[in-house]
Amino acid sequence: MTNPVSYETQGEIAVIRIDNPPVNAAGQAVRAGLVAAFDRFSKAPQKVAVLYGAGRTFVAGADISEFGKPPLEPKLADVVTHIEATEKPIVCVMHGTTLGGGLEIALSCHYRVMLRGARLGLPEVLLGILPGAGGTQRLPRLTGLLAAAEIITSARQVPAEEAMELGIIDALSDAEPLVAGLNFATELLVRGLGVRRVGELPAPKPDAEALAALKAKVAKANPGQIAQVTALESVERAATLPLAQGLAEERRQFLELHNTPQRAALVHAFFGERKVAQLPELKGVQPRKLAHVGVIGGGTMGGGIAVASLLNKLTVTLIERDQPAADKARAGIEKMLGDSVKRGKLSAGKRDALLKDALTIATDYAALSGADVIIEAVFESMDVKKEVFANIDRVAKPGAVLATNTSYLDVNEIAAATSRPADVLGLHFFSPAHVMKLLEIVEADKTAPEVLATGFALAKALKKVPVRAGVCDGFIGNRILKTYRTAADHMVLDGASPFQIDRALTGFGLAMGPYAVADLAGIDIGYMTRQRLLPSKDPRERWGEWADKLYELGRLGRKTGRGYYIYDDQSPRGRPDPEVDAMIAEERARLGITPRSFTDEEIVERYMAAMINESARVVGEGIAARPLDVDMTLLFGYGFPRWRGGPLHYADETGLDKVLATIRTAAQEDPYFWQPAPLLEQLVAEGRLFASLNGE
Numbered sequence: 001m002t003n004p005v006s007y008e009t010q011g012e013i014a015v016i017r018i019d020n021p022p023v024n025a026a027g028q029a030v031r032a033g034l035v036a037a038f039d040r041f042s043k044a045p046q047k048v049a050v051l052y053g054a055g056r057t058f059v060a061g062a063d064i065s066e067f068g069k070p071p072l073e074p075k076l077a078d079v080v081t082h083i084e085a086t087e088k089p090i091v092c093v094m095h096g097t098t099l100g101g102g103l104e105i106a107l108s109c110h111y112r113v114m115l116r117g118a119r120l121g122l123p124e125v126l127l128g129i130l131p132g133a134g135g136t137q138r139l140p141r142l143t144g145l146l147a148a149a150e151i152i153t154s155a156r157q158v159p160a161e162e163a164m165e166l167g168i169i170d171a172l173s174d175a176e177p178l179v180a181g182l183n184f185a186t187e188l189l190v191r192g193l194g195v196r197r198v199g200e201l202p203a204p205k206p207d208a209e210a211l212a213a214l215k216a217k218v219a220k221a222n223p224g225q226i227a228q229v230t231a232l233e234s235v236e237r238a239a240t241l242p243l244a245q246g247l248a249e250e251r252r253q254f255l256e257l258h259n260t261p262q263r264a265a266l267v268h269a270f271f272g273e274r275k276v277a278q279l280p281e282l283k284g285v286q287p288r289k290l291a292h293v294g295v296i297g298g299g300t301m302g303g304g305i306a307v308a309s310l311l312n313k314l315t316v317t318l319i320e321r322d323q324p325a326a327d328k329a330r331a332g333i334e335k336m337l338g339d340s341v342k343r344g345k346l347s348a349g350k351r352d353a354l355l356k357d358a359l360t361i362a363t364d365y366a367a368l369s370g371a372d373v374i375i376e377a378v379f380e381s382m383d384v385k386k387e388v389f390a391n392i393d394r395v396a397k398p399g400a401v402l403a404t405n406t407s408y409l410d411v412n413e414i415a416a417a418t419s420r421p422a423d424v425l426g427l428h429f430f431s432p433a434h435v436m437k438l439l440e441i442v443e444a445d446k447t448a449p450e451v452l453a454t455g456f457a458l459a460k461a462l463k464k465v466p467v468r469a470g471v472c473d474g475f476i477g478n479r480i481l482k483t484y485r486t487a488a489d490h491m492v493l494d495g496a497s498p499f500q501i502d503r504a505l506t507g508f509g510l511a512m513g514p515y516a517v518a519d520l521a522g523i524d525i526g527y528m529t530r531q532r533l534l535p536s537k538d539p540r541e542r543w544g545e546w547a548d549k550l551y552e553l554g555r556l557g558r559k560t561g562r563g564y565y566i567y568d569d570q571s572p573r574g575r576p577d578p579e580v581d582a583m584i585a586e587e588r589a590r591l592g593i594t595p596r597s598f599t600d601e602e603i604v605e606r607y608m609a610a611m612i613n614e615s616a617r618v619v620g621e622g623i624a625a626r627p628l629d630v631d632m633t634l635l636f637g638y639g640f641p642r643w644r645g646g647p648l649h650y651a652d653e654t655g656l657d658k659v660l661a662t663i664r665t666a667a668q669e670d671p672y673f674w675q676p677a678p679l680l681e682q683l684v685a686e687g688r689l690f691a692s693l694n695g696e
Contacts, residue, residue: 005033007040013185014046015178019054026101027063028072031079034105038086048188049090050181051109057096058177059105061123067267076101077133077251080108084197089188093181094118094169097157104133107142110196112169113184114160115177120168123155127270128263128643130231132254134199137246140238141201142167146210149235153218153228199243206239224509225643227257261653265645269635272628272646275694277456277466279625285449287457288399291315294371296388298329298361301405302377304433307336308462310354311346311434317360317367326361333359336434365395373458375427377405380528385409386417393418401454403427408474408529411444421446425455428475430637438637439464440475465636470623473533477633479623480614480647482529487610488514489544490670491603492584495595498564499576504600505607509641515564517639518547519557519574527551540672546583609662612651613677619648619693620679627690648690656684 004020004027016037018024041049053059066072074082083090083105092109094102098120106112106120114120122131122139130136131152140148143166151158163169173180215232222228230253237246257263293309295302295318306316310333318333320326334355340346360367368374374396376388385404392402402424404414415424426442439462441455452468459466469475474482488501502513518526526547537543550556550563557563558574565574588595615630624630631646644650651659660680667674683690 003033004030005037007037009044009046010182012045012047012189013182014041014044014049015181016041016049016051017054017178018052018059021055023057023060023096024053024055024102025061025063026059026076026105027066028074030059030063031072031074031076034079035074035082038083038090041088041090042086047088048185049086049088050093050178050185051090051105052093052177052181053095055096058092058094058098058118059102060097061100061102064271067271075133076104077247080104080133081247083108084110084199086110087195089185089193089195091181091185091188093173093177093184094120094160095177097121099157100124100131100135101133104131104135104138107134107138107198110198111171111184111188113171113173113180114163114169115173115175115180116160118160119157120160120163121155121157122152123157125153125225125227125231126155126266128225128227128260128266129257130227130234130250130254132251134247134250136231136234136250137238137243138198139168140204140235141198143204145204145207145235145239146214148204148238149211149214149232152231152235153214204239206236211236223506224641226260226262230257262643265643265649265653268628268631268645268649269642272632273465273636276629276632277460279452279456279468280695282449282453282456285453287454288401288450289372290454290457290461292317292371292373293458294319294368294374295377296365296368296374296392297377297379298325298332299377300332301429301431301433302375303329303332303336304431304435305375305377305405305429306333306359307340307434308429310337310358311340312462314461315358317362317371319362319365319368322363326363330355330359330361336432365391368392369395369397371396371400373401373403373454375403375405377429380407380409382409382413385414389414389417389424393420399423401425401451403455405429407478408532410473411442411471412446415444415446422448423451425451426469426471426475427455427458428469428477436637437463437465438477438633439466440469440477440633440637441466442469442471442475444471465632467629467633468625469629469633470621472621472623476618476624476630477637479618480611480630480634481638483614484607484611485514486542486673487607490542490673491598491606493542493544493588493591493593494598495588495593496598496603497576497581498584499581500598500600501603501607504603507600508604508608509644511639511641516574519563519565519567521557522559523547523550523556523563538672542670542673544584544587546580546587549583550580605662606666608647608650608654609659609666610673611647612659613663613674613680615647615651616677616680616683616690619690620677626694628694652689652691656680656689660684 006017008015020030090109091111092106093113095115095118103120122135124131147166164172218228234250292315295306298318298320306318309316320329337351341348341351374392404426411426415421425447428440430436430438439459443452456466492498498515502516505513555562558567561567564580566577567574618624627648630648634640635646663674663676
């Protein structure tokens with residue numbers, strides 16, 4: 001294997017280059033190469049060393065291929081200590097994204113130069129750990145405690161200009177990395193400057209009051225998570241312990257976090273996010289051309305799809321039914337792009353150029369004749385969608401991909417409304433479409449492989465997390481949602497309060513409870529779903545009717561100021577509505593149900609058991625290709641806590657036998673709803689985990 005770390009000389013300057021594409025990850029070969037290179041420099045006549053990275057970035061973090069494996073020598077913590085101890089000055093040049101171990105390497109160098117446009121950060125908390133090679137001890141010596149603590153606990157990337165203001169770096173440059181390093185090294189030689197070790201700088205001043213406030217803020221922003229608060233404690237020690245002791249404590253806490261379930265869950269989410277787009281059946285399949293997107297329907301969803309496409313350099317043609325609707329759609333898109341300008345994500349000039357040059361809004365389907373992908377985003381009605389697809393079929397060019405944004409409906413039936421079902425697939429965006437990362441890509445019976453590949457290519461272009469789904473009512477996410485929401489309704493019928501359920505589940509880590517979600521989405525959405533499914537309702541199925549009463553009363557949730565919760569100036573985020581409890585009590589009395597109490601633990605156990613059981617059915621039936629596809633769907637579209645890894649990773653951690661026992665116990669009360677999924681029973685019988693089905 002070629003050594004990824006090279007050593008050259010230019011007069012009195014040693015040049016050490018890391019070349020480990022694509023991101024110069026600090027794998028074992030890089031670490032060993034750095035030790036050897038700096039040993040060579042220590043013995044050489046050169047007076048200054050320049051360390052830089054080849055390609056598009058300096059070291060962008062650890063080598064992910066080493067995750068979950070026994071550590072390989074030399075450890076990064078030992079490498080950075082070795083570099084810092086060098087007796088001659090070292091200049092590190094940072095370009096691209098210098099993250100995690102890459103920044104810890106830079107902090108071990110004696111001087112740092114950063115190219116404009118570059119960014120740096122210590123994002124380890126996103127993987128459930130803390131910086132383990134000196135980051136929590138060296139960074140505060142440059143920035144002060146509070147700034148370092150904020151950078152580490154937020155995992156944010158710091159732009160070069162801010163890094164300069166904070167004192168993390170010594171100079172900014174517009175030159176190429178090597179030139180920038182040579183220029184700075186030459187200046188050191190001229191000025192006769194020597195070694196300046198970050199670890200020998202004065203300890204930062206303690207600020208107990210500010211850190212206590214930050215700790216409270218961090219705990220509130222990351223409920224249930226341990227890495228952020230632990231990292232903050234480690235940073236705090238930089239002010240009270242000598243460097244060697246601080247580093248030892250940092251290492252101890254790093255190893256403790258490394259062995260936690262949260263770290264395992266976050267690593268699963270990290271790899272799953274990347275693996276979910278890698279379908280074996282699409283290997284070698286080329287997507288079709290993708291430059292011009294057509295969108296039919298300019299409402300909230302259609303407008304969001306259009307904005308997502310515009311922001312990612314795609315040309316958009318949007319169709320509305322008439323000119324007033326077209327004008328309203330344009331206004332909605334202008335507002336969304338304007339919000340991006342306000343947030344600093346887009347310049348005003350770029351917004352104006354997108355609206356002028358990249359967006360066309362028309363009322364005639366013929367305007368779609370040049371589109372490569374056409375996405376229907378109209379009302380959730382099979383008759384309406386079939387009519388739209390018949391119109392698309394008449395004008396779309398040969399080879400255009402035709403997509404429906406349906407949340408539930410049969411994509412096979414929609415495809416049959418065209419003369420080209422092989423060109424049809426589902427693209428289930430989540431609202432707001434220009435913000436939410438999940439994109440369910442629904443493969444119909446006749447969808448051609450290159451059409452499916454184009455769906456994944458579009459997801460990549462839009463920076464979405466794509467999940468392949470099969471055809472069934474609700475696909476992956478909404479099908480599972482219906483089941484666990486039903487389990488919640490059953491607990492309410494049996495005596496739990498919807499507000500207790502919401503509290504228990506947010507305590508578990510969900511972003512929102514199911515009844516707060518219903519208010520946010522609109523009570524009318526659930527009502528229409530129930531009405532659609534009513535003809536196929538099994539007589540054994542239990543179904544609470546209080547939500548239908550809320551709909552009939554016009555209490556549709558946040559948009560009307562009242563649903564399960566009351567939304568007003570007193571409680572803009574909502575407070576429990578006692579009338580809802582009264583409605584539910586009346587329904588229990590009518591059905592002859594004697595209410596019982598539920599503990600929060602029992603609520604979580606049953607809710608999760610229902611979610612896991614239906615997830616197992618979805619995988620077993622092939623609607624989801626792998627358990628990780630379910631996990632990514634729930635993580636990125638349904639507010640499942642990332643630090644729990646997804647429902648099926650959580651099931652593995654909990655114990656599949658325990659989950660199955662919960663289901664069988666509940667089945668004694670309701671054998672129809674609580675039927676164990678065959679796949680779950682099989683895995684328990686064989687002593688296997690869902691993870692065994694994810695492939696390599």
